[in-house]
Amino acid sequence: MDWIETIVNGLLLGGLYGLFGLGLALVFGVMRVVNLAHGEFIVLAAYAGTMLAAMAPGVPPLLWVLPVAVAAFGVGYALQALLVNRAVRTGDPLTPLLLTFGLAVVLRNLMVETFGTDPRALDGGQFTRAGIDLFGLRIGLFPLTALAIAAVMFFALQWLLTRTEWGRIVRATSDNFRIVRLMGVEPNRVYNTVMGLALAFTAVAGMLLALRTSFTPYSGVERLLIAFEVVILGGLGSFWGAFAGGMALGVAQLLGQKIDSNAGSLYAHLLFFVVLILRPTGLAGRGR
């Protein structure tokens, strides 16, 4: 029973991990940009949520997800319009990578100077500590909610991309940004909304992180690595693969922690490495 509980908790944690990777996968899938500042944006959203919650103590912290996500959309839109599009235009995939790398260093160290390096956390009150009994298993209400939110996010993105006009335009732009111009689509504007949406997803992940564990400005690097592992494990550009990848990593980490209390991440890393060696294009990737 103990083991099953660990696996279930791992799956719940995996939902959050999947969400870490979602924004990264979207940006890479559409414009082939590896956003190295992704981890910093997760942490930035966590700080934003913590600050808002401190200003209005009566409001349930989870409600702040919405304004933070909307703000993140604006930040992402502006970031893409002002900086990243220029770097994408060079045609060298290294340029936007290095640009976001510079951005990551700026953001991380500005956060260090602004918030200090003491660990912070967002206290979700009774809700984050409550649990329910399910078939004799004790399951936290908050991890369950986090997984539900992550699943909704994945569904929403999948629906947006496959069922809406906007999704068709995004997919067409991703396939060939030159041809879509002939149909009257401005690729840069598509990229702007995609980056905005990606950061909105990222902000949700950041808020959930803040409610789950404590964080410092340096937490971004670790989250970026998890996000990368999730995305690559699933196969770059595949959203459902990323969700599955997140689950696999979550389970590996918690099982690892159970066997070997201070090295849970080691087992997640080992799983990642082994899968990648066996299937170099990830779980959902097509064979080469």
Next chain:
Amino acid sequence: MKPLGIAALLGYALLVAAAPTQLDAGWLRLGSEILLMLAMAQMWNLLAGYTGLVSFGHQAFIGVGAYLLFYVSDRFEIHPFLLAPAAGAACAVLAALIAPLLFRLRDAYFSVGIWVFAEIVYVLVSKTRELGATSGVALKSVRLVDTETFVRDTFWISTLIALLAVGGVHALMRSRLGLGQMAVRDNELAATSIGIDVWRNRFAAFVISAFGCGLAGATHFMGTMYVSPEAGFDVNWVVAMMFIVIIGGIGTIEGPILGTALYFALREGFTAWAGVSGSWYLVAMGLVAIVVMLVAPRGLWGWVHENRGWQGFPVRRVPPAPATEGADA
């Protein structure tokens, strides 16, 4: 070698020989740090700039090199100076062993794959009690060295490593292997079609860069006489290497030199002279990187080269004259 090159080499040798008589230990330590960073940046650039493999995991070789030197010199009573090249060689072997696995991964997959590899090594080392676990180890074999001249000698070793890194990459780029690497960098498909073995070229660059980082990392921590998993496998090693290479100019030999100068000028300028503590110099460097990427995506030296045509380390080849006259005779 051209007279200018010989003069530059002689100037460097004179400067290096004279430095310990003019500077105190603090300056010599800073000098060692700068020179070793330059060597590491050259090694990262050899891999990223010439073969297109962007590594986020080169801290693995720095840490492994350092730990090897600390452990073996203490265990077998070997003078640490003698072990620095062995640390590099061990990293080269390690790189050769993991290359067949990592080279199955391309682009971002490779970058993250090697980062995860570095994390695995980091966790394993911090769990190993013989290596001091999370608290790290001090250089116990310091009893074998002459403490009077230790800082000076470490500085001289660092100057040698930097010279080897810069000269080595230059010599490599003028060789057949380097020509192949530059061809792979410019167009992989075209390079393959004329018979260049891409895998072998990447392998050579990877092993050499691991050697260089292991050597420089071992020497760096030998100078500080203490290594911990946090410091040895710090991802900030790669952050610094990337910065230097990007700002200076990726895929050039001059770029990392320029980048190293700028990196340390910013760091020392902010912290030592302007007295601005903490992370502000990093913020400034991040901003510099962003601006450079927007204005001159090939880095500062790339910009200089395009606009002024300057060359510090010529690697251009004069193609054999086409057989137009007398070819039919």
